[in-house]
Amino acid sequence: MRILLLVSAFNGLTQRAWIELREAGHEVTVELALSEQVMLEAVALAKPDLVICPFLKDRVPERLWREHRVIIIHPGPRGDRGPSSLDWAILDGEPRWGVTALQAVEEMDAGPIWGWREFALPADPMRKSSLYNGLVADAAVELVVEVAQKAADPSFVPVPLDYGRSEVWGRLRPAMTRADREFSWAESSERVVRRIRAADGAPGAAALLCGMPVRVFDARLGPELVGQPGSVAARRGGAVLVHTGDGTVWVGQLRREDRAGVKLPAVSVLRRRLGRAPSSQPGFSEITYQRAGRVGVVTFDFYNGAMATNQCRRLVEALQYAVAQDTRVVVVRGGEVFSNGIHLNVIESARHPEMEAWMNINAINGVCREIIACTGQLVVASMGGNAGAGGVMMALGADRVLVREGRVLNPHYRTMGLFGSEYWTYVLPRRVGAEVAGSLTGDALPVGAAQAVSLGLADRLLKGSREEFEQEVLEYAERLAGRDDYEELVRVKRERREEDERRKPLEAYRIEELAEMSRDMFDDRNGFAEARRAFVGKVKAVATPAHLASHRGVAGL
Numbered sequence: 001m002r003i004l005l006l007v008s009a010f011n012g013l014t015q016r017a018w019i020e021l022r023e024a025g026h027e028v029t030v031e032l033a034l035s036e037q038v039m040l041e042a043v044a045l046a047k048p049d050l051v052i053c054p055f056l057k058d059r060v061p062e063r064l065w066r067e068h069r070v071i072i073i074h075p076g077p078r079g080d081r082g083p084s085s086l087d088w089a090i091l092d093g094e095p096r097w098g099v100t101a102l103q104a105v106e107e108m109d110a111g112p113i114w115g116w117r118e119f120a121l122p123a124d125p126m127r128k129s130s131l132y133n134g135l136v137a138d139a140a141v142e143l144v145v146e147v148a149q150k151a152a153d154p155s156f157v158p159v160p161l162d163y164g165r166s167e168v169w170g171r172l173r174p175a176m177t178r179a180d181r182e183f184s185w186a187e188s189s190e191r192v193v194r195r196i197r198a199a200d201g202a203p204g205a206a207a208l209l210c211g212m213p214v215r216v217f218d219a220r221l222g223p224e225l226v227g228q229p230g231s232v233a234a235r236r237g238g239a240v241l242v243h244t245g246d247g248t249v250w251v252g253q254l255r256r257e258d259r260a261g262v263k264l265p266a267v268s269v270l271r272r273r274l275g276r277a278p279s280s281q282p283g284f285s286e287i288t289y290q291r292a293g294r295v296g297v298v299t300f301d302f303y304n305g306a307m308a309t310n311q312c313r314r315l316v317e318a319l320q321y322a323v324a325q326d327t328r329v330v331v332v333r334g335g336e337v338f339s340n341g342i343h344l345n346v347i348e349s350a351r352h353p354e355m356e357a358w359m360n361i362n363a364i365n366g367v368c369r370e371i372i373a374c375t376g377q378l379v380v381a382s383m384g385g386n387a388g389a390g391g392v393m394m395a396l397g398a399d400r401v402l403v404r405e406g407r408v409l410n411p412h413y414r415t416m417g418l419f420g421s422e423y424w425t426y427v428l429p430r431r432v433g434a435e436v437a438g439s440l441t442g443d444a445l446p447v448g449a450a451q452a453v454s455l456g457l458a459d460r461l462l463k464g465s466r467e468e469f470e471q472e473v474l475e476y477a478e479r480l481a482g483r484d485d486y487e488e489l490v491r492v493k494r495e496r497r498e499e500d501e502r503r504k505p506l507e508a509y510r511i512e513e514l515a516e517m518s519r520d521m522f523d524d525r526n527g528f529a530e531a532r533r534a535f536v537g538k539v540k541a542v543a544t545p546a547h548l549a550s551h552r553g554v555a556g557l
Contacts, residue, residue: 053104189248
């Protein structure tokens, strides 16, 4: 069918919907719902058999839903209504939640139901962004495909919303206000964490910290220390440990409210206000190393997958430590987001953004070089989360790349106005060939996990939950370490790397890429500064991006 996706943003969820529908054989057009006129013009241009709106924030024009089948994917169970569904679900400690597909009618979220999914929520509250990109996105994408199947069945009739039925347990919830998001550090640690996670990653929970009004993000329970609520007990990495009414909470990210600001590591926001808070308190670590027999695992979990200069340098040290051990396989494991490359927020907030960007790209190149140049062991990249730009290229430096089902890769830099680095001109063509590498970086379109394997971007697709995926990766690495031909695999790897180095040194790739990046970062030849500011400031787009508009309805690469 011809399907139009009307979206508020072309993000991880809507990219997955786009990928799944195309893989199911549909002709799919994406349009940003920027205004009523844009939505109507998009329908007139696409002439769709079906319009699907995954988590659309804006009201669908009456003319559109009266003349076309328009299906809303709502992030709540049957009967749930309102714009703050996930926020309330986390704050209220709901044990179960769901996603519902319903037909657009005059009253928002009140149309007949086309399908639904329900799932248990963990007792430990999830970050809103984690819930959105995990359980909710998985259910939503399943529903999108199901809706398309039902739309092709002339006998299908949606079920009217009926609050009299016991299985319809959702309700109308008001939009969450600033007052709902405010909290006091004198509350219990559990309650503070829940409030922060219900507003993470936007708009953040509101509080005072060190006398500064801030929005708080990225919270986790700390040790049960006694202290004045709201005072900082310690710092570690970019995080601070804050006293609460009955213990402490680690806070990783803050955004100032008393002036224009961006979300940044907490230490960099508070700066001199931290006083003499010690930096040795354990309990918070973005980077860890664990050994399991002949396998060493380096795990890095950076907020939203952004890797700042200092984080990259610490990751280089962790990788150097890992490859110096007498293991046979090193697993490089990302976090909820594997990696999105350089840290645009830190760059934008720097006194000299161009210089910070330059230091950042050189630092992440150091990470990539450690992975590529490891010739004494085999390296496995564990991609349990989405990845973009330099994050994809970083993983491609490994000997084996394993990706979790449903993840989305964006192996390109074009939309940010950058040529790209991270040795991509070496690792990408080495895996997929020059022609496909040119298509991936030039078209700037997302790639699903299954397609990544078929193209050669990844070696194996693994299913299951995040925990099941990571366990299977570890088992894969253990089998690799125990292979009878392990020594031969390492020998071939070393000889191939030596041959590649003779043909063209890694340093030559780095210098050539950085020569291009210097023009992007310092001369701003492709609009990196504007693209960065728009990303960091969450500036609303004024048109559907050209790279999407130019691929309307085109299947495949």
